[in-house]
Amino acid sequence: MHNKELQILCYGKNLSKYDVAIDGITINKITKTENPNYLFITIDTKGMKAGTVSINFKEKGEVVLSQPYEFKIRKENSAKRKGFDSSDVMYLIMPDRFANGDSSNDSHKNTTEKVNRSNPGGRHGGDIKGIIDHLSYLKDLGVTALWSTPLLEDNEPAYSYHTYAQSDLYRIDPRYGTNNDYRRLASEMHKLDMKLIMDYVTNHWGSKHWMIQDLPTKDWIHQWPEGFKRSNYRMTTQFDKNASQVDRKGCMDGWFDTTMPDMNQSNPLLLKYIIQNAIWWIEYADLDGFRVDTYSYNDKKAIAKWTKAIMEEYPNFNIVGEVWMHNQSQIAYWQKDSKIGAIDHYNSYLPSVMDFTLHDAIIEMFKEDKSEWSKGMIKAYDNFTNDFLYPDSNNILVFAGNHDTNRINEIYQENSNVYKMVMTLICTTRGIPQLYYGDEIGMLGNRDKNGDGDIRKDFPGGWIEDSKNAFLSSEIKNGRTINQEEYHSFTKKILNWRKNKPSVHKGKLLQFIPFDNVYVYFRYDDKESVMVIINNSLKDQKLDVARFKEGIKNYSVGTDIITDSNIDITEDFSVPAKTSMILDLK
Incomplete structure (x- = not known):
């Protein structure tokens, strides 16, 4: 690895009272915290061979516990892996709502919430096998990269299907499958020349995470005297030179939600933990990129260190951060080498950001039929006039909708002509186009009226009991309807054409x-x-x-x-x- 220093976290009842030795390895540092159940061991891996060693815990010179620890062989040329870029078309799915390939894991003995497909906010049973089973559908559609919302374990007792409140950063949620299933997903995608992007969450964990239940340090998370304090969500405080400290702290240190403790990335032990965890997943699952949730809510100096550490290991990798703002200069602040950030002596090292201002324009401008000074297609034009603000305007994610927005076909009331204009823009302008699952068959959903479950409905045909299967052509019995086929055929045509257009890439x-x-x-x-x-x-x-x-x-x-x-x-x-x-x- 580029960075040879490794931090090993050890956890066990009163573990810190023991002396520690590792066979054949010099320990550089042992860090104990106020919680006696934790030990952080720092070693230098330079020149180390692959293999298994023993971490020995001793008391009065006698070994009372020996824990095997494996150093694995890296994939050849792992550091040179190439991430997603503007030659790709990214497809976003919510795995619980895409396809159920293995009904035996719909509920699991080690997780609290059980399957209930009738509950819009419950577990519906979609899983990794369901994704693998339908990779041919995505390939045929013209998709080249897959962004799945988080697949790591989320053991909240309710509303856990979105998996953003993670309870174990090293374990795939068993209702989705196993760690090996995730590796197989990446492998099967690579056989089809497709890329896998992990949705990584740095800002918060879940309240049921085992470390949240037994904090290594009091400042592992941001704690408030009054208990729970929600973020003010004002990301502008991160760079507003006139912002009050109380407001800046209220954004960065406030919790995103009651079940999502806000992590303190400025704690060096935690920062090292999430850097190593991210790198581990890249190596273990052979990943092609990250999408980072709520990027601009993190401690901005610490998240820059996290991003820089990953990009130093993988110079050709790509990471896109969710910076949900409504002003190009404010979004551009967060992209790597931003001249706007430089005014603030800040560099995020984040290669890619999401074009939320284009999304804002898309959901309005196609309702505006008349040509006016600031309405209609001028909104698209004006969005791109500000490209001078971005260090790399071609490495920006462009989209009409995602898992947090109303469905584009709902906004435009199932108007296929508008959908075609939207897709034309998304797939031919600068940047990396991203589709939301089901938009290509005209799926509808309004979160404002019916809650998040309405924009995250099950893909028809992903469950064996479904009467219609939109994964199949309209020419096949119980396949797509004629209306769904119109959306799908247009999407397929434009995506597959785009694959071979360097001028568009x-x-x-x-x-x-x-x-x-x-x-x-x-x-x-x-x-x-x-x-x-x-x-x-x-x-x-x-x-x-x-x-x-x-x-x-x-x-x-x-x-x-x-x-x-x-x-x-x-x-x-x-x-x-x-x-x-x-x-x-x-």
């Missing part, structure tokens, strides 16, 4: 101010060019080709990959109302 973006609510932009490099047209007006619109000569250059024909038709782009042509075109220029 890494090319430049050239955009034109929208007129008549028609947004035109080009993605191009030295070898190819793509012209994208989104007509968000209620009328067919004729394009003045001369205006776009800068992008069209010497090309004369555009093949619309949506309709498979060729268009003469040397003359003005019409774009139907509420439609989009993606023209491969020739």
Whole structure:
């Protein structure tokens, strides 16, 4: 490993009273805390061979306990692994709601909450085997990377299906499967040339975590005199030079929820623990990236150390952080090498952030049919005018929705024409497109009216008792409905086309101010060019080709990959109302 220093956490009743020795290894440091049940052993692994050693606990010179500890062989070229990037299309699932491949683990003797599919906020039984069983569906759809919400154990007595209140950072929740099942998921995905992204949670653990039940140190978590104190959620306090200390502390140290104790990353023992845990999962499961939950709620200096440590081990890896803010400069602050962060003498070392301002625009602009100064497609244009704020605008996650937002097809009332315009934008603009499971078949959900369970419904066909199976074509009995097929076929077409378009992956973006609510932009490099047209007006619109000569250059024909038709782009042509075109220029 790049970092040779290893911290081994040992836990047991009154363990700190013993002397410790490790066969053939020099111990650099032993750290004891106010809790006698913990010992933290620091060793230097430089030159160490793979194999199993014994950690011996002694009393009066006699060994009273011997614990085997294994050093494993790294995968060849592990440090050079390549993470997800803008050539990928990321698909987000909630494993409990995607597919139930093994009904025998729906409930488990070692976890409290049992399966209850009739409860929108309960456990429904989806699992890792269900994901593996449907990798061919994702491959066929055109997906190249999978982001699953957390799969680690969450032993809360209720509402545990989202798994963000984790009770063991080294164990897959048994209702999803085993650690080996997770490894197999990564292996099967790699066979299909797909990437696996772990949803990693640094800001909080679950109230039932075994270390929360018996804290190593009082400052392992942020504690308040009044007991529970919820975060004020004002992430702006992290960089506001005028912010009061009480407000800054209220954001960083307040708890995200009652069942989610806020972790104190500034505690060096805890920070080392989560750095090593993250690296362990990368090595163990052969991961291709992290999505970090609530990134900007962490102690910002400590989370930068966490991120930097991982990226030093894996220079080509990728980590995208959830920075849910509504201003590009505030989001850009958190990306690696930000000039905005530099004003504050801060570098997060975070390669990628999520484009929440584009999401904000998407859920409004397609309702705005008329061309006005600040409404309609100008919102998309304006979003990208601020790309100068980002150190790497191509390493940004772009999306129409996720597990915390209302379904895009609910927002636009099952309007497939709008869905197609949204997907056109997401899949052809700069950045890394991300889909939310079920959007490609028109799934609906409104959390404001019906709670989170409504935007996290089961994928139809993921359970053996389902009457309809949306994993299957509409041509197959009980497969997708005709309406679902319309959404799916469009998504499949555009995603699979995108796989082989370097100009869309890494090319430049050239955009034109929208007129008549028609947004035109080009993605191009030295070898190819793509012209994208989104007509968000209620009328067919004729394009003045001369205006776009800068992008069209010497090309004369555009093949619309949506309709498979060729268009003469040397003359003005019409774009139907509420439609989009993606023209491969020739």
